[in-house]
Amino acid sequence: MLLSCEHVRKTFGSAVVLDDLSLEVDEHQVVALIGASGSGKSTLLRCVNLLTDIDDGTIRLDGEDITDPRVNPDEVRQRIGMVFQSYNLFPHMTVLRNITLAPVRVHKRSAAETREQALQWLDRVGLADKADSYPDRLSGGQQQRVAIVRALVNSPRLLLLDEVTSALDPELVGEVLTMIRGLKDEGMTMVLATHEMGFARQVADRVVFLDGGRVLEAGPPEQVLGDPTEARTRQFLARIIEAGRL
Amino acid sequence: MSTELHQPSEIQRGRIAYRRRQTIRSVLLAALSTAVVGVLLMVAVTGAPGWDRVKQSFFSPEVAWRWLPQILEGLWLNVRLLVVCAGLALALGLLIATLRTLRGPVFFPVRALATGYTYTFRGLPLIIVIYLMAFGVPGLRLQGTPGVLVLGGAALVITYGAYLAEVFRAGIESVHPSQLAAARSLGLTYRQTMRHVVLPQAIRRVAPPLLNDTVALQKDVGLVSLAGPIDAVRAAQIGVAQDANYTPYIVAGVLFVLLALPLIGVTDWVTLRAARRQSAGA
Ligand SMILES: Nc1ncnc2c1ncn2[C@@H]1O[C@H](COP(=O)(O)OP(=O)(O)OP(=O)(O)O)[C@@H](O)[C@H]1O
Ligand SMILES: [Mg+2]
Numbered sequence: 001m002l003l004s005c006e007h008v009r010k011t012f013g014s015a016v017v018l019d020d021l022s023l024e025v026d027e028h029q030v031v032a033l034i035g036a037s038g039s040g041k042s043t044l045l046r047c048v049n050l051l052t053d054i055d056d057g058t059i060r061l062d063g064e065d066i067t068d069p070r071v072n073p074d075e076v077r078q079r080i081g082m083v084f085q086s087y088n089l090f091p092h093m094t095v096l097r098n099i100t101l102a103p104v105r106v107h108k109r110s111a112a113e114t115r116e117q118a119l120q121w122l123d124r125v126g127l128a129d130k131a132d133s134y135p136d137r138l139s140g141g142q143q144q145r146v147a148i149v150r151a152l153v154n155s156p157r158l159l160l161l162d163e164v165t166s167a168l169d170p171e172l173v174g175e176v177l178t179m180i181r182g183l184k185d186e187g188m189t190m191v192l193a194t195h196e197m198g199f200a201r202q203v204a205d206r207v208v209f210l211d212g213g214r215v216l217e218a219g220p221p222e223q224v225l226g227d228p229t230e231a232r233t234r235q236f237l238a239r240i241i242e243a244g245r246l
Numbered sequence: 247m248s249t250e251l252h253q254p255s256e257i258q259r260g261r262i263a264y265r266r267r268q269t270i271r272s273v274l275l276a277a278l279s280t281a282v283v284g285v286l287l288m289v290a291v292t293g294a295p296g297w298d299r300v301k302q303s304f305f306s307p308e309v310a311w312r313w314l315p316q317i318l319e320g321l322w323l324n325v326r327l328l329v330v331c332a333g334l335a336l337a338l339g340l341l342i343a344t345l346r347t348l349r350g351p352v353f354f355p356v357r358a359l360a361t362g363y364t365y366t367f368r369g370l371p372l373i374i375v376i377y378l379m380a381f382g383v384p385g386l387r388l389q390g391t392p393g394v395l396v397l398g399g400a401a402l403v404i405t406y407g408a409y410l411a412e413v414f415r416a417g418i419e420s421v422h423p424s425q426l427a428a429a430r431s432l433g434l435t436y437r438q439t440m441r442h443v444v445l446p447q448a449i450r451r452v453a454p455p456l457l458n459d460t461v462a463l464q465k466d467v468g469l470v471s472l473a474g475p476i477d478a479v480r481a482a483q484i485g486v487a488q489d490a491n492y493t494p495y496i497v498a499g500v501l502f503v504l505l506a507l508p509l510i511g512v513t514d515w516v517t518l519r520a521a522r523r524q525s526a527g528a
Contacts, residue, residue, distance in 0.1 A: 049431055078433030088428035092446050101442060102432035154432065 002027045002189050008057035017043045019213040030184050032200035033193040035210035041193035045160045049082050081151030085163040087143040089135040096131040099150045121149045125179055141172030145179055161192035197240055201225050209233050309493040313485035317498050320481035327399055328467045332460050334403045339410025367408035375401040380473030398470035406463050413455050417448030454517040461509050
């Protein structure tokens with residue numbers, strides 16, 4: 001098992017955002033987190049990446065308790081890649097520098113080798129000619145693909161994707177989803193929060209439905225999305241269908 | 247591709263001609279109103295009953311010529327002092343601002359000291375700091391006390407460091423938290439995040455106000471004359487006392503303005519560029 005969350009609790013003041021949440025992700029598995037806005041999807045991903053402290057429970061990566069206060073969070077994050085809804089590229093750096101920053105500074109790899117690898121990646125996702133552009137000259141879909149490459153060049157064990165397409169125009173969503181599908185075929189382990197039910201059905205091995213910070217239902221996509229057992233899940237999916245997103 | 251070949255339509259040609267006529271009109275209007283204001287000012291000043299005496303004691307070419315070399319020599323001191331003090335004050339400001347961002351109980355004393363420093367020296371008048379440094383510190387009779395010039399310069403650095411620290415801090419706080427999250431998620435340490443992600447963006451954003459404070463510093467460098475060193479202001483003061491004529495002050499003033507012009511030009515240019523970038527990025 002690559003990642004396991006055991007009885008995780010997270011509160012903001014008096015609001016309980018994650019409540020006794022448990023979740024397991026095997027190597028090479030793709031898990032889709034679905035659920036209404038505010039159900040805790042982003043918070044869970046941020047907790048796994050140690051961007052915020054949890055209030056109870058344990059999170060393990062490769063069996064190691066990463067929520068132990070003696071663990072160095074920087075070292076843990078080096079093994080986890082994360083991509084955000086709003087891309088969060090560094091605006092003062094070219095695309096190439098955005099990608100090579102962490103490999104060179106954190107992983108202490110040679111600049112030439114990293115550059116070579118970054119250019120190969122950019123070429124693969126059709127952005128070879130953008131290497132020296134600044135992020136504000138790129139479309140949303142291009143920026144998001146750069147952000148994914150930026151996470152991938154560090155060869156993470158686990159990739160966390162937080163609604164990576166929801167800031168994009170419909171015609172740009174496809175190019176990002178194609179890239180993620182390619183990663184799945186290569187065996188990348190991913191946890192992705194998404195509102196794209198069609199995509200979750202295609203790419204996920206398991207779909208996890210979060211409701212009020214708890215896992216209400218989890219299972220293969222056909223079951224959770226096609227034949228949910230819980231009334232809340234059915235309600236949620238009905239609303240999604242109404243909005244034309246399934 | 248075909249922009250060179252594109253022939254503007256009738257409508258676009260009409261627009262271009264109209265804009266050109268408008269531009270010519272506004273240039274003519276501006277020239278006319280400038281001339282009118284200029285003549286009125288001229289008449290008001292030179293027609294004033296005391297103009298002849300003012301001209302004598304403030305705008306005497308002979309006096310100006312006699313003291314120009316000394317004032318220039320003094321100005322050279324100002325320039326050197328400005329360069330050194332501006333550099334040190336920027337470094338101090340950046341250091342203090344960075345210290346104030348440190349989190350965790352270990353850094354509490356550091357944070358408290360840095361905060362206390364910025365509060366104190368932004369409130370304390372520069373003249374008092376100069377007096378305290380130039381006359382108070384030597385009074386301690388410590389071994390190896392530096393000269394008044396260094397002490398006066400230190401007063402400038404300490405005071406301006408506090409202002410610049412606040413400017414830097416505003417810049418640091420203007421960098422969106424999502425940038426920090428992105429940097430940390432890549433495994434960058436806090437220090438690497440500050441150095442490669444936060445500070446470069448912060449400094450770019452506050453470059454205009456930083457330069458503006460540097461222009462203010464270049465004027466205040468003249469205040470070290472209070473402590474004794476012969477800078478341009480002090481040289482002018484000597485001239486005024488000897489010739490019983492205020493012209494040397496005017497000479498020093500004009501030189502200060504000339505000295506500031508390039509810096510002001512750079513500031514305006516940087517501000518404009520920053521504004522352009524903002525509107526392009528939005
Ligand atoms: N830093 C914070 N401080 C206080 N409350 C927060 C904070 N971050 C998140 N929350 C709250 O936690 C709850 C869960 O938020 P979260 O962002 O995890 O939801 P989400 O499932 O990702 O929603 P969405 O689909 O809209 O992205 C929300 O009620 C939110 O208001
Ligand atoms: Mg979210």
